[in-house]
Amino acid sequence: MSARRYNCTIIGAGASGLFTAARILLQRPGISVALIDSNPRCGKKLMLTGSGRCNFTNSDLKLSAYNTDDPQKLLRSFDRFGSSDAIDFFENVLGVLTTNKGNLYYPATLRAGTVVDALRYFVEEHGAHMINGCKIKELHKNDKGFELITEDGEKILSDKTVIATGGITYPKTGSEGDAKYLLTGLMSFKDFTEFKCSLVPLYPDDQSLKALAGVRIPATVSLIDGKEQTVSSGELQITKDGGLSGICIFDLSGRAVRAMDSGREPVIKINFCNAEPGECCLMAAVRAKMFPERSISAAFSGIIQRTVLDYVLKKTGYKCNMPAKDLSYDDLVKIADALTSFPVKITDYGKASDAQVSQGGVNLASLDDNMQVKKTKGLYVVGEAVNVDGICGGYNLQWAWTSASLCADGIIGDTGL
Template sequence: MKSNVYECVIIGGGAAGMFCASKLAKSFYHGKKIMIIESGPRVGRKLALTGSGRCNLSNSDIDPAKYNTDDPDKLAACLERYGETDTCDFFENILGVVLEQKGSLIYPSTYKSSTVVDALRFYLADNNVETALKERVKSVTESNHIFEIKTESNKKFLAKNIVIATGGITYPSTGANGDAAGILEDLVDDSYFVPFKPALTSLTSDISGIKGLAGIRCRGEVKIIDHKGEVKAKSEGEILFTKEGGISGICVMDVSDVVVRMLDNGEEDIKAVLNLTGKSAGEIFQMIYIRRQMYAHRTCADALSGMLLRGITDFVMKKMGLKCDKMTLRELNDQQIAELSNLLCAFPVPVKGYGDVDKAQVSSGGFKLLRLDDSMQVKDLPGLYIIGESVNVNGICGGYNLQWAWTSAALAAEGISRNV
């Protein structure tokens, strides 16, 4: 075989691509030629932004049911074969990254994404993994079990195996554009792909007054209710009101993928029902009732300030036709306390849209998992592997999506090693 043929070319220098190259360099490819082709000026740009720059790289409680994919059984099997403990072992014992756990969330002890990016980058350099930067791939073809990769600058690379790790459509500033389908159009047709959509994103609403809550955060719960009144998704955690006139925060992002698919399917009358207190309506009723006994002379805004944020009290009471800064707690009767308690714990927000790719943390969609074998190889195209966000797998917040990047990358590296 000609010396200019690489054992493996990885297209995309993000989390999955760098990890796959590292696994190949460590376990299978000593002295072999490996290359990463990256469209940007450096590898790991999107990874550096992960978790607001802190890099929640995995979770000790990974649950396959909290992912969206076209093949749940295969996903569960993949996560079983290479999971959180395997990831932690590689980062700590091979890459030299000290890890720290906060609840079930796993971070580098520095709480800096740059620590993870540098560890991978240094390891690739130590093991002579080549990089071609500022090179966007435009096509991949195959002949006699050799893949030819062409870039927009008219460069060509040959490889026995290639790995597509181009990611999805989020963080377009890093060069991501979900171009896997375009790159592979000479090898597979559109039936292999689920269209990319934003996931882990904000939701927008046209309810009056919601923009006045911009910046307010509270801990609670969100339930997504369809036009039939059925609960389609729910999650607990932080709720954040956005300046665009909507809601975000971890629990909202966790259910956003369901909402995106509902809206894109033409469903209407979708509501996000918010518990803005983290407590039951009965508990809130009792708390307000006691405060009415203690602080009857105070305005509702002042009397409830110890349990509710002023903006939330004002917003909810306005929906009742009341002014929290003009009305004393003495004037609030039992029926109004019950109505206020119920609204605080089940406030309906009509959902009209969702944040675009600039607001989303990950994408849904990608190459169908059911079209891949257990090592992320395209079943009818030996030597072609798809990993990371390029695959139709996306999970909730909390290290789920990075764990999929590590898992799929490791399984591809293992499969490639068997084929050499």
């Protein structure tokens, strides 16, 4: 049997692969496109996004929300296809009503399945050939184009090919870091930054935080890595195994992982009160005066969740049943400092199966402005397989749509198709 041949093959039918196909077929309906995925259905990870609601973009696109090797190229990319373009595409091409909570955009149904269905219907109706349950094991280039070899040894041929295989996180969704080996021989190792986890729980050396397992508390957290300090606010969660999680931790986790992998031990300072130390000291002093006969734990329980308060008091050397009237001014300052700047040394981070996004991948600087590998004409890389990762809030999916859109422009702009 002769091998199937397409104008374009896309390896990976996740967010970026589906969007690449949609953008190609919208602008050039006659192109033959095959979307190949190892899963029986497309968009498996996309289904999980935004806790099943799919926070698909953020209208406040800013460089500080991303980590990449080429920030200027990233900015230029968003100028060409930004969040308003994504919202417009969802509304007016895919027919998906959208809604927003501040800068965060979702499908109005608040169901990720709506986005997956809309993309799948669109690409199928526009003639994409969906090849599901098919893992690509090898990729070669010859003078006729690209040769993809499946796990079963079958050959698929194409003029152009797009790597949309994602990163290494949530590997059960099919993203197993295949970009690296598929690109072996087609790029040099200098073009690739090793995949690592980002948006991942962080683990302290101190096991005592297990006492707070299950706690959720609004907090401001600061990551201290040498002279660098990064601050983030939001709900802090303590996992059942004593790890730090929640959006505020996720947003710092990429930096923390890079610090640990470079042999450093970053520290996270937790402000449990979301207040300045002086303000917290005043709040404590007022309550000590209001309730002098109460224990300090009871007197301050209106300021902060009691489990957390008791934990911090004990770690700071105070007995929770000490009468509030016995506290000196120095005690109040010490307690306020601990509540607003509680230090936790970080020594470990969660596994790829716990991380939401990968950092690393094909360097943006090794791709042209349309995501084409500079050294290999006709070969494109999009989405999480590229060395661009964002914080929480729709930034990662926006990168999937942006990179896919630029790639589609490159493919259809090529006179060969």
